[in-house]
Amino acid sequence: MSATDESGADGFLRDDEGTGSAHAKFILLGEHAVVYGRPAIGMPLPRMWVRAVARVTDGPLLLETDIYTGPLAEAPASFDAVGAAIRNALVHFGQPESHVEVCVHGDVPIGRGLGSSAAVAHAIVEAIRELFGGTLDDDERFELVQSAERVAHGNPSGLDARATRAPAPILFEQGAVTSLDVAFGGVFVIADTGIRGSTKIAVGDVAAYGVANPERSAALLDQLEQLTRDAAVDLAGDRRKELGGRMSRAHAILTELGAGHESITRLVDAAVGAGALGAKLTGGGQGGCVVALVASSADAAGVVDALTAAGAVNCWVVTAAGQRP
Template identity: 45%
Template sequence: MTHHDTDSTATPSAGSPLRTGTASSHGKTILIGEHAVVYGVPALVLPVLDVRVTATVTPVTPEDGSRLESTVHTGPLDTAPAAVLPTVTAVTATLRHLGAEEQHVHVRVDSAVPTARGMGSSAAVAAAVTAAVADVFGRTLDPEEHHELVQECERVAHGRPSGLDARGVVAEVPVWFEGGVVEPVPLGAAFTFVVADTGVPGHTRAAVAAVRERHDADPASVDTVVAAIGALARRARGTLEDGDAQALGATMDAAHELLTELDVSSADLDRLVDAARRADALGAKLTGGGRGGCVLALVADGEHADRVSAALRAAGATETWTTTIGARA
């Protein structure tokens, strides 16, 4: 998350000068642990630092009225459609939190994070907008109050959010989730990934429900797969800390096979995973809810990323993104 460097203890008051506020966030993917995390095993969330959202919030007069400018909706905030209600909530909840409900603002959102692709679009937009609204008043939200505001928006978007997205879209390193504990994972080296979009929206809700139905029918077999995914998550955390890209790639490959066993992959996802592996990706797997959405591939470096990206597009990916975590050249 980036924003103006301001005093986090400042609070708005009638005499405080207002300014245009700006803030940014980024996308996220699940490195290891999707679906299994629902059953209590750990998960690793990967920030996609190079796919960004920027919010710009300008104070305006009551006569001008509050407005939203985005690719989904441009117009008055109070007549915005349901599709952007989480964004509206980001504005109103933050103003309420700051005791400035009467302030009118013009909100512009520029987002490169695609929707319905498991990359945390709604959380990323909420993170940027809430921080930018606070910045109008010279205020920097502390991490926990920021998280709670984003979660309020995520509840509007998703009902009962886990918090994975809200943490991932502001993190600079992978985030470990286990039993309610959230920890950043230190990196032993830089890691470069390619994210590829199948062009098919993910169907997280349906996929989660299908796994639950299967678990109800045959809990032992699903629990075995879930436990194996949890073991892979622990192994992956160690490879990140050790800087061992080859070993991390192997855990990603194994995770994809287990997710296929849970029947949450698809022909489109499998085709892109195969294309990445044929281009010598160190590892590749679906990421997110599955049955659409995106594939995540680990590569050796930027040049290799270009080759893998080209192979993925040739195999049908509608878009690819490259991101590096850890030390950058």
């Protein structure tokens, strides 16, 4: 079955292959609170990416990744969200769930709170769209990615689905996205604990805390909301010291809510001890990554050294735009 310049009965124009890509993200402030309709700030990491290629084949639906290669129907359960992205995109474009191979590769670590599942879904959806010559508006694209995110995380806020395609920092609140004014000269150091977290489990644990402690939970979420709104002002006004303080306060709140982990605490303490203006978990927590703020790129090296000595398996130094300083 040739795909080259072949127009099928469904009217879609097929080419040799379709490609798609998306980038990672980190949450500056507002994780977990965003699940309850509170605001969160998503920051792009465009130098960390996922790329997908979709091709028409003569056999069953196939998947190729760095971890698993073979029929999608035989993929481990950990690939259920990937499978949902592929199958839902094919259904959307009126294609059968066969005769397609999807290859996914990239450098966004899995289970680290950096948006890997949303980035993979975006890349897959775009690759399949391009393969069959279809069109998608923003809402359709978002819903296809969210369908995969629901499989991955249970009750996703939608922040990752928006932030992994956003070219600049965004404020996300109750599904609405606002581009942020950023005039910020500080530098962020992201450190990987090496512990794979589960957003679904962490969200459940935070919810359980709220059931057991409703008044305290509501007060903590109120504080996270105010910290996030103030952080947007800090980004616009280049208020580095103030933002660092808010990050550290947010971390204490998230830890009390149940998102902490001893590996995170170790890295946060190491970063602050090495001169960071503030540090916190980013993403679901209970493992994953820490983000620290330093005043300038000249201050980053010492913080990276301290994080590495404290057990970080990888570190990335980025600006507010997600680029290397």
